[in-house]
Amino acid sequence: MKIKNIIAPNMTEAFAKVREQLGDDAVIISSENTADGKVQVTAALEDDFELSFDDRDEMEIIPVQKNWSDKYLRECLEYHGLVQTVGEKIMAVARQISAEQNLSDDKIILEKTLNRLFRYADILDVSQPVKLFMGTPGSGKSTAIAKTATQAKFRKIPTCIVSTDNVRAGANKQLEAFAGILELDFYFCKDEKTLRRTVDEALRKYRLILVDTPGINPFVASEVDRVARFAEAVKCRGILTVDTGRNTLEAVEIADIFAGLGADCLLPTRLDLTRRIGSVLSVAACCKFCFCAASVSASIANGLAPIDSSSLAKLILNQA
Ligand SMILES: Nc1nc2c(ncn2[C@@H]2O[C@H](COP(=O)(O)OP(=O)(O)OP(=O)(O)O)[C@@H](O)[C@H]2O)c(=O)[nH]1
Numbered sequence: 001m002k003i004k005n006i007i008a009p010n011m012t013e014a015f016a017k018v019r020e021q022l023g024d025d026a027v028i029i030s031s032e033n034t035a036d037g038k039v040q041v042t043a044a045l046e047d048d049f050e051l052s053f054d055d056r057d058e059m060e061i062i063p064v065q066k067n068w069s070d071k072y073l074r075e076c077l078e079y080h081g082l083v084q085t086v087g088e089k090i091m092a093v094a095r096q097i098s099a100e101q102n103l104s105d106d107k108i109i110l111e112k113t114l115n116r117l118f119r120y121a122d123i124l125d126v127s128q129p130v131k132l133f134m135g136t137p138g139s140g141k142s143t144a145i146a147k148t149a150t151q152a153k154f155r156k157i158p159t160c161i162v163s164t165d166n167v168r169a170g171a172n173k174q175l176e177a178f179a180g181i182l183e184l185d186f187y188f189c190k191d192e193k194t195l196r197r198t199v200d201e202a203l204r205k206y207r208l209i210l211v212d213t214p215g216i217n218p219f220v221a222s223e224v225d226r227v228a229r230f231a232e233a234v235k236c237r238g239i240l241t242v243d244t245g246r247n248t249l250e251a252v253e254i255a256d257i258f259a260g261l262g263a264d265c266l267l268p269t270r271l272d273l274t275r276r277i278g279s280v281l282s283v284a285a286c287c288k289f290c291f292c293a294a295s296v297s298a299s300i301a302n303g304l305a306p307i308d309s310s311s312l313a314k315l316i317l318n319q320a
């Protein structure tokens with residue numbers, strides 16, 4: 001891993017220098033203001049070997065065996081605690097793929113299975129510029145927005161942050177302060193009318209508009225309505241943040257309500273605090289959500305981790 005400390009007059013120039021010296025794949029590890037008013041950024045670039053989940057080349061030379069024992073995969077899925085029907089579906093598709101393609105390696109079979117069963121999206125996909133983050137209180141919406149904004153800034157995507165959180169005291173101050181550090185524009189919209197107007201104008205200027213919403217109890221209609229009004233006001237991609245450690249059935253029930261508000265993208269949070277990912281796999285399968293990224297740390301500087309069939313397979317197989 002290459003690590004560099006970069007000092008620059010401001011964050012924009014610091015990011016430019018990081019990109020110039022380490023390339024687009026560098027990750028910001030920390031940033032702070034120096035005593036003389038400059039910005040010091042520590043950035044890292046992992047070696048290709050460490051970065052890659054992709055061992056397809058290796059896979060090609062694994063000798064093909066006809067008889068795959070599904071025992072290990074079954075045990076892994078049991079450990080993760082999926083909704084029963086989702087676990088059964090994964091096993092059925094895995095068996096089918098193993099037979100069709102004459103495969104016997106657990107990871108290859110599972111990866112292909114997860115590719116067939118789940119969808120994956122890029123959180124920085126600008127073809128859907130308005131991303132509306134929603135979820136239960138404390139599920140990690142604002143942190144995920146801050147992390148997405150950091151990555152967008154790093155990729156030089158013109159981005160702004162919009163808060164609609166008029167419920168939690170201090171919620172806006174926190175996000176506004178963060179936008180300030182990143183030198184991004186910040187807007188607060190108290191109601192859906194203001195949001196519609198703000199987004200209409202913002203679409204002319206930015207390629208990514210990250211909208212925060214108040215954390216709600218999905219079992220209380222008046223609270224659901226609060227977010228529904230914002231979600232209906234703008235054409236957006238709804239991103240649901242789900243604490244991975246949640247009870248699986250609760251998570252699916254909650255996600256189903258947010259799906260009704262237009263959410264179709266899943267961003268698991270607190271992956272660092274849990275070993276079992278049955279809740280998020282079940283949400284994605286039962287509510288037809290695509291995975292867009294994951295939060296694996298409370299630290300904003302650590303960014304979001306990408307999710308694909310390979311990283312999911314790794315998580316599933318490594319934890320049994
Ligand atoms: N360990 C860990 N902590 C996280 C992660 N994501 C968020 N947190 C922490 O969880 C807490 C809540 O995160 P927020 O981003 O404020 O959650 P929120 O959904 O915006 O909360 P409300 O606005 O109150 O509904 C904070 O202390 C975060 O630092 C994560 O991936 N890992």
Ligand SMILES: [Mg+2]
Nearest residue numbers: 141142165171
């Ligand atoms: Mg928040």
